[in-house]
Amino acid sequence: MTGLFKKFKNTGILVIGDLMVDQYVWGKVKRISPEAPVPVVEVTDENLLLGGAANVAHNILSLGGKVYVAGTVGSDDIGKIVVNKFRESGIGADGIVVDRDRPTTVKTRVIAHSQQVVRFDKEIKSDIGLATLSLVLDYVRACIPAIKGIIISDYSKGMITKALIAKVLRLCGPRVFVAVDPKVGHFEYYRGVSLITPNIAEASFGSGIDISDEKTLIAAGKILLKKINCGSLVITRGDEGMTLFERGGRITHIPTCAREVYDVSGAGDTVIAALTLAHSAGASLKEAAIIANHAAGVVVGKVGTAVVTPKEVLESMKICPDKPGKQNNQPQRTWRND
Template sequence: MALTRSRVRSILNQWRGKRVLVLGDLMLDRYLWGAVDRISPEAPVPVLEVQEETLCIGGAANVAHTVVALGGAVALIGVIGEDDNGRALAAELRARNLPANGLVPLTARPTTTKTRVVARNQHLVRFDHESRAELTHGEVEQVWKRVLEALPSTDAIVVSDYGKGVITKNLLDRLLPEAKGRGIPVCVDPKDTHFMSYEGVAVVTPNQHEAAEVLGYKLRDDALVSKAGTELLGRLGADAVLITRGSEGMSLFQTDKRSDLKAVARSVYDVTGAGDTVVATYALAIAGGAEPIEAAELANRAAGDVVQQVGTAVPRIVALEALGHSRVYTAEGLLEQRERWANQGKRVVFTNGCFDILHQGHMDLLTKAKALGDILVVGINTDRSVRELKGPERPLIPEGDRSRLLAGIRSVDAVVLFDEATPLQLIEALTPDILVKGGDYDRASVVGGDAVEAAGGEVVLIPLTPDRSTTRIVTQMRELAKADKASQTGHEH
């Protein structure tokens, strides 16, 4: 079934604030970024000159982060070591406004930490610090105590099993009947160690390799995928089985029914955390009243957004809003639509900007740009991109709101976010017939102008509306705030 725009909005509204209990293996992801320009004289290995080190949260922690990023609430339960990495993980959770009170510190095991070495966005090597030993009876009791405390306010449960020892048969034998008795759906990102213990859950989300491991045969063709999904569904008695298949998308199995979802990512930069995204989005959707196929469609879209970002990332809500024929598109969705416009003989006009505070100057530019062709596409800098261009205090309006505001303007046919400092990559892929910029530019400084003209298009500069600019408005607001503060200070004296 195709999700309509109104149905997508309904699900997103209904899942807002729903509380998901995430239980599983917590991880700290450390990234060493740098450049490789030489080979070591000690051995035939590359030498990375480390330029930056970043920390991210992974495993169950990334599932929790995804839930909150999509508008849900979360209780996160797992174990960490009483070590520097454990303290760093707790700090990273708090920095993302995620709860750390469900973490159980243990002296007998290290915090699971994965260190990735990356040179110019190429993943060179990874090394891990971890223990795969199952929790002791006493440690399980500590975890279970926190689960019982969280259950009364829980709308859905995610079991994030990475095989690091937190998810045990003992724990599952307690959790699943308790959840069933309370009517709480359980969604599982499984590991083959405990696969057959996930009986009666709402969904299991194995990837193709994990499904093959537990069943003992490779899923070489579509017929074997069908066999695997049907077999897992029957053996587990689950409501659904969602097999993720990389570039081939996903396959959802329900009783006597299979639904295939096409992969939506055109460019895959990093698959880290994609499985976390799938199970988190699915759980939140089910908590919000979605049907399994609707939850799968939303999970597919969210995963497609994440794999186009480098590092352990979370999906952007705007990527989900792009479902259901909204005017807000993902890059890949826009390129597909561009082909349809071309087949219809439509002339596509493109312009871009931060559009942080919409004003009359923007409206005039957009109206005049639309008059030049049939379809007006507006590219918007993401929040990260705006910060890079304008400084840490910008944007004033978050990207989701900016996208929706522009999509509501009659002259605008499509809105798309881009994360780079310039829209060059987007323009080269879109190949608009007309590229529009404001009159404060000259032709030589228009990013993407050469690419458009080389493809037979044209660049048009539209004169700006006098005395109308976001920078001017922001400056006036700051001056007024400063004067107001001075006035209040004067009254106090």
Template structure:
């Protein structure tokens, strides 16, 4: 899948849900308490971070997108600390304050990057505690590109159906990070992002990939959702949509350090990307990439725009270049899952010249991905005679891979690309020169499965053979 960095500064996202404060006490341990068999932590640093829906909003702001947050806080020090940190990140907070309950706080004691203890300070909220949410949503939703309902089962989303109705009425996509065993309360949402455990809690155990897909599609119909994104830890993510093939994305994390808040990152990047105008498959790809970065950080973390931009650039590099036949088939499968159109051309490409460059640019314009398959050295020798190729296959592929128009380069030992065409089944087969469609090698293969064949003109007065002859003539003078 081809990923690009969205214009997040142009997007606005509203987050509604369970707000909490993640508080960390950091310190060293060097002895066991004489009072009980527990380590003694000498607290040296206190750190406060927005958690829950607050972390979702913080992730959105870190990308450079506009974020607004609706939630519940107590009239206490923790609530003030939470508002201070969120406002410092340019997040618009519109909290309903309750006087009889504390701000939800999770206190973690950490030593040498390991959590030793967690203490929770919370009292579940009642429906009256979020009585102002619908009015707040009515005011904010019309100015948003996406809405996130961040449910941590703390009671802030008693009015979830009314909030979904507000978003739907204004035709703003509403994404839900669900909790609990009853997903019917989220009926009519645009997209749900359960993890595998949450998903199986609702639909039952999925022992096979097909079972997961079948039960997911059934849930889509039951809840009248547009899409379902199941996050699956080390197995990546699965996106299900009505009338579309399932889309599986592999996990991107190289080293998992702490999964705290990874789900927040996924739904944040997903919503911000949709609000910035990205299509859903690309938004999911970006969210998957971001999740792989954030699980390598300690605690409830965010991913910044520069971090994601670097990852996108690395991803672009990994998706282009010289591929083996096996790698190429895998890349094509992923591209097709994203709805991309595959274009194929072939040739010797011995000395790359202006004619080739112009031809490949025109060829690339016929689709989303361009494959250039070139003849091996032995194949060129059989076709062109002794003394050819001038450049060996690895150098020819390296030059082609460096052209902006070319996505993937591979080679074949046969004299024709027919075997490759049967494997790849490109949407468009392109050849340059003075041919008719029926004269293009492999045309019958491509047309048999519904593909198309295009013949493009090379630039005039430019050819490898002419260049070689000119050099040879000059050497004789």
């Protein structure tokens, strides 16, 4: 495992997706506004966290991989901050296009006395235009010699279109592993990719089967593999871990370790980052999925931050070697299911 992790630093991954910013405004409320029946928040602190595809990129960086990003920001101050944050942390940001037709996607939460007072979102979710698409594809073309994998992080904010995926697949050919974190409503875009990682709700929607037990899970997985014609499929199952479906019929359930959970948001970003990085560095899909399951397990146990280091993954593997999860105390099961 340590040998594999050492290879991460020479494993280039390009993340293409919807870049998002989570902005937090902290303050105190001492009075109600004279203008309307709303609290007046006296601001004491503010901070910005990168979310969506930007969080996927940070997860790869934290795992020790080499990461490049393609996406859009608006021609606004927050957009400049995003690009600078990337550059400062050593993430290739030349693929970030300043799109004058849309703002940087920002979700602002105002929090007073540990309680959210309001959230407001700035975003335009229409598909990117031809000029942006063409700039992104130029960047993808330029990156291909330096990368082993591409992650398409789709949050349905307009960056990921059917045309973009078709052209990316044509550009990279079979050498580059293309993994997609999908969004409901876009499943027909993903035909022919190497891997998709839906959660239970997304897999239920995409397959048309309501996943409620092992039988329906397996039926949905088989339908999705066939329908999307993808190389493999990982259905993430929250506290039950994940299930890997491979071509040829192998199905592997990977349960989670029992652990304290603080914040499950962003776990899906960690899964696709760790899985793609590990597989692109030489791990088999099953090994990569086991690593990703540990990585996501570490992340859900953290407050606020949503990234994980190789050291933390190794520690989790030591604590939980055969992943006897809370669901079972059974060893991990693998069987053929043709």
